[in-house]
Amino acid sequence: MKTNLLTNAIPEGKLPAVQNALKYLFNQSDIEDIQLLTGGLSSALVYRITIAGKDYLLRIVMRADEVHDPQRQHICMGLAASANIAPHVYYSNDEDALAITDFVQNKPVREGFASGKDLITALGSTIKAIHELPLFPKLVNFLDGVDTFIQQFKSLHMFPGHVTAEHFSLYAEIQKVYPRYDTDIVSSHNDLNPNNILFDGKKIWVIDWEAAFQNDRYVDLAIVAQTFVHNQEEEFIFLQTYFGEELDEYKKARFFLMQQICRMYYAMIMLKLAAAQKPSDHLHDPDMNQPNMPEFGAMLMSGKILLDTYEGKLQYGKILLNTMLSAMKSERFKDAIDMMRVF
Template sequence: METILTVIPADKSAAVKTALLQAFQTEEPESIEILSGGLSTALVYKIGIRGKHYLLRLVMEVNAMNDPKRQFTCLRLAASAEIAPKVYYTSVTDGISITDFIYTQPQTDKTNLLHELATTAKKIHELPLFPSFMNFLEGIDLFIVGFKASGLFSATATAELFALYHKIRTTYHWQEVDLVSSHNDLNPNNILFDGAKSWIIDWEAAFLNDRYVDLAIIAQSYARKPEQQHLLLKTYFDAEPTDYQKARFFLMQQVCLLYYGLMMFRLVTDHVVTDTDLSAPSPEDFYALLAGGQVSLNNAEGQLQYGKVLFNQLLINLRSQKFEEALELLS
């Protein structure tokens, strides 16, 4: 049988026992199981105490992005609104949180799911303001510098993409009215449906940000078709979206494609040599491979391929007439 001493890193075991003692008046769970999935460096465990399961999360790398104080502040605010699972314990010093464990079920009604996600995004954005961290676009600027310095691709392979992206950078301006509490990573790994409602987990990337970031990330997984994107925006704004709102949404979609592409490439920098070929499957084909298990985002090969898929889709979008029209609306 697994115990804290056998599965928890030695430098965290005492702190975990303290957490369990304060939350549940016991130092040892009845069961403990490490969970996998996602790209976070945190260690996540399913623990059983008195016949109920909870989620134990350990922040293993503390830095500006992985800041337990900001993360747990956002988590507690979201939990108080029943957006995130109930919180039983947090320690900024030790980087530990304990929340309810969510037993997931498939959500088969995609229209209802999209309605719920739009409503959930709005609820997140109406929470008391999260701590500030960075201007999202300035953060991406730093990622671009790092990407170019890595030498992963030749400069010519991405020259057109970055030249076109620069048009967004000079046109899309931060507006106070759009700065809201944001999760910033509303992908399927972080949205858990329990059969009655969806719960949002993993708040390590949460901070004050542009409202269109969450909407664009939702659309990346759940609203790829124009009619789905219209429904997402109409539900979120509780009205027909204006041309200006649609333009900001479209441009932020491109920003987020770039962001996730850069994130994928950061993960593989140490595993591959300079690559001059950005060719990749279509998004539809790639997602089919992912769903079928032929590709995994848990290894460098899948991460590299996904980064290429995102960059290719981004370049197609940046070459479109819709892109020029969106820039014109915001200029």
């Protein structure tokens, strides 16, 4: 075994904690291999480590605060693992801010199901299982959090005000009527993007519980739908899988509005990250004439644009805003707003 692999890969300040975890689990700190994994936007460091011929996942939280709270993450991850939703947890330490779990050898999730209907049915069932877990710890009211992100974006003055004026004007209609303080809350992952939904060839696994806390049930539904639900027929199948016979027009309307809230949420995050990554001699391009979401997804898949670059984050933020604006100009948006006013 190569005794220097950990030393070369793990930040010096985290090395003793990792060595202690390995000694506790395996009675040794030597490993056969270690590989830093990339692909998400989390500040955590995630590694695949190999010991005695078996792969494990090592996750180290590098910035511990109220939002990136290791204890909350580990509680949520542990509850999900106990229900066979998240990979098995072998070790977690809140003080050291690290965990070791099973490693899932990911395969293309779309190829694992006979049809798109089967996939969205499986995803709807997975979300329902998450929401049936014992209630996760609290963190923040989701819409209040999105409001904070909006104010932070506006303070950056990335674009002239008229560029996003219509977006925020229509979004204000949601802010007025959406039941943000509804007491019907559930255990929620809150970041079910494709990087966090793995498929091992037999079943779906959900990883990265950094953003998990008790929340509005429509958040997870809206985030998954952004990637996997593409038309009204698929939306009906997806929501019926989750709600069953309780699905009604109110739930459809609330789901539609939450889709726009989540688009705003991710747009504000992407644009804020882009601003932090902007070259010092560069001006933000305010042009909102961008590819649509499917076209952008194809660009990402082909490698023509990378989401970890300034340009990728800026473009994705704009496309999310455009997608949201288009939806908010529809008759369905007006009907959904009216529906919220009635209830």
